[in-house]
Amino acid sequence: MIWLRSNHGREVSYADIAADAGGKDGARLRRAVKVVCVIAANRGDRLEGFQPSADPTRRDSARRRVWTTRYMREGHGDEFSARDAMSAARAAMTSVKDMHRATTYEAANPHSIARQEFATMAQAADECITKVAGLDKVGSQVVRPAC
Structure with missing residues (x-):
């Protein structure tokens, strides 16, 4: 140590x-x-x-x-801590997008065992994605512009 x-x-x-x-x-x-x-x-x-x-x-x-x-x-933190945090945030958003895709599919599947529950999870994932999509207002330090 x-x-x-x-x-x-x-x-x-x-x-x-x-x-x-x-x-x-x-x-x-x-x-x-x-x-x-x-x-x-x-x-x-x-x-x-x-x-x-x-x-x-x-x-x-x-x-x-x-x-x-x-x-x-x-x-304590520095620019590399921010790099680590952004890496974790990107990985988390990929997981949320995967969750949204899978739960939306299961909510629309007539043979699903829990359509309503999957619809609720899909809505929650959609709201999360929508909320995070607004992060461009935070500033250029956090989110780089696409162009």
Whole structure:
């Protein structure tokens, strides 16, 4: 856990973590990082999901971008936290759109076991999509214009 405090807000790869901890990069380290993620969440902190490094100079031997994470203390954030949040928001909206498609289909299916319930869920998903579609009023920092 010491490597967390010393690396607040910085990108760290598995190799960096192994070097700080004095161990090897392997399956055991990867399991330990999952445990640390849970511990950080329990403390109110956050360990971002591993993503390709935002730094174009960080490359591995095959010239691929290195996968890194960031540890953020509770109440702290930066542009990369926003990137992580936007990624989660996009994934959530994809799920809502899938839910809307599936529930609309089942609500219209005469052989469905619960047409009314699916119609209610489809309406809720539609309202969610409509509400989120209005986010362009929030500002260009949050939602990029299409053109």
